[in-house]
Amino acid sequence: MVEGIEWLGxxxxxxxxxxxxxxxxxxLAPGAPPADVILVTHDHxxxxxxxxxxxxxxxxxxxxxxxxxxxQLGGATTVTVRPGDAVDAGGVPVTAVPAYNTNKFKAPGxxxxxxxxxxxxYVFELDGRRIYHAGDTDPIAEMDGIDVxxxxxxxxxxxxxxxxxxxxxxxxxxxxxxxxxxxxxVAGSVDDAERVRRICPYPVEILEKxx
Numbered sequence: 001m002v003e004g005i006e007w008l009g010x011x012x013x014x015x016x017x018x019x020x021x022x023x024x025x026x027x028l029a030p031g032a033p034p035a036d037v038i039l040v041t042h043d044h045x046x047x048x049x050x051x052x053x054x055x056x057x058x059x060x061x062x063x064x065x066x067x068x069x070x071x072q073l074g075g076a077t078t079v080t081v082r083p084g085d086a087v088d089a090g091g092v093p094v095t096a097v098p099a100y101n102t103n104k105f106k107a108p109g110x111x112x113x114x115x116x117x118x119x120x121x122y123v124f125e126l127d128g129r130r131i132y133h134a135g136d137t138d139p140i141a142e143m144d145g146i147d148v149x150x151x152x153x154x155x156x157x158x159x160x161x162x163x164x165x166x167x168x169x170x171x172x173x174x175x176x177x178x179x180x181x182x183x184x185x186v187a188g189s190v191d192d193a194e195r196v197r198r199i200c201p202y203p204v205e206i207l208e209k210x211x
Contacts, residue, residue, distance in 0.1 A: 001129075001149060001177045007207035010046055010185040011136070013152060014210070017127040019092055023152075024133075025052040027185075034058050037089045040065035041099060041135035042119040043072070046186055062090040068118045082117045083142075089124075096120040098142040099135030104159055112159045113137065123148060132173065136160050136182070143172040151175035155196050156188020163195035170200045178204045 004016045011024045019036040024047040035056040040048050040063065048069050053076075057063070063070065063078045064087065070078040079087050081096035088094075099121040101111035113119045113136045121135035123146065130148040137154065138161055153169055154160035160182050161169060170178060178200055180193035190206065197204035 002179065002205050002207070005131075005150065005179065005207070006210035007179065007181065009209050011041070011133075011152075011154065011182050013133065013181070015126055015131065017129075019090060019126060021092060021124065021126060022056060023122065025049060025056060028052045028055060032056050035061050037061070037092050037094075038063045039089075039094065039122050039124065039133065040069045041121060041133070042066060042113065043068040044136070047136070048072075060090065064089050064094055064096075064122075066096075066118045066120055081120060083120055092124055092126055094122055094124040097123055097132075097146070098140060099137035100140060101136075101159075102138045102140065104138060104157075132175070134161075134169070139165050139168045139172065143169055146173040147175075148173070149176045151178045151202075152181050153178055153196070154182030155180040155192040156183040156186075157192070158187040160187075163192045164199070166196050167199045167201070170202050175202050178202050179207055180204065184209070 006014045013023045015021045021037045022035045023039045026049045070080045083098040086095045100115035101113045122133045132148040132151045153166045155166045193206045
C-alpha cells in the first residue's frame with residue numbers, strides 16, 4: 001500500500017507512479033527527480049521552499065497551493081486552491097481540505113495555523129490510490145468522512161497534532177494505512193511516530209527518510 005511513497009523528512013513526500021508528485025518539498029537532496037505535480041500546503045518556510053520547488057520544476061510542472069503560495073511563483077504553472085476546491089493538476093485529481101490549529105498557540109488567542117484559505121491539506125489520487133496529506137493541523141471536524149488508502153498525519157505536537165491527537169484523527173478518518181510525518185526536524189522525534197503505531201486503530205508504517 002505504501003509502494004512508491006517516499007518520506008523526505010518533516011512533511012515532505014515524493015509519490016512516484018504514472019506521475020511524480022511532491023508534497024511540501026523542503027531540504028531535497030541534490031539531483032532529486034523532477035516533478036510533474038507539486039502540492040504546497042501553506043507558506044511557512046518549512047513547507048514552501050522556492051529553491052527546492054525550482055530544483056524539481058520543469059516546463060510541464062503544475063504547482064498547487066493557496067494564494068499565499070501561488071502569488072509568489074511568477075512564471076510557473078500554478079493552480080490556486082482554497083479548502084473544498086477540487087482540481088485536475090496535470091492529470092492528478094486533487095482536493096484541497098481544511099487544515100488548522102485548535103489548541104496550538106504562538107500567542108494568547110493566536111494559533112500557529114489559522115482556519116481559512118491559506119492553510120490546506122490535500123486528498124489526491126494517483127493510479128487508483130487515494131492519499132491524504134493532512135498538512136499542519138490538529139484534529140478537526142472536517143476530517144470526518146475522509147476515506148483514503150493512505151493517510152499522512154503529523155505527530156510531533158507543539159505546532160501540529162501530538163501522537164495522541166494523531167490517533168484521535170484516525171478515529172475520524174478511514175485509512176488502510178497511516179504514515180507519520182512532521183517530526184525529526186522542527187519538532188518531535190521518531191518516538192512520537194512509534195507511539196502512534198502503538199495506539200492508532202489502523203496499521204502504521206514508519207518510513208525511513210529517503211535521500
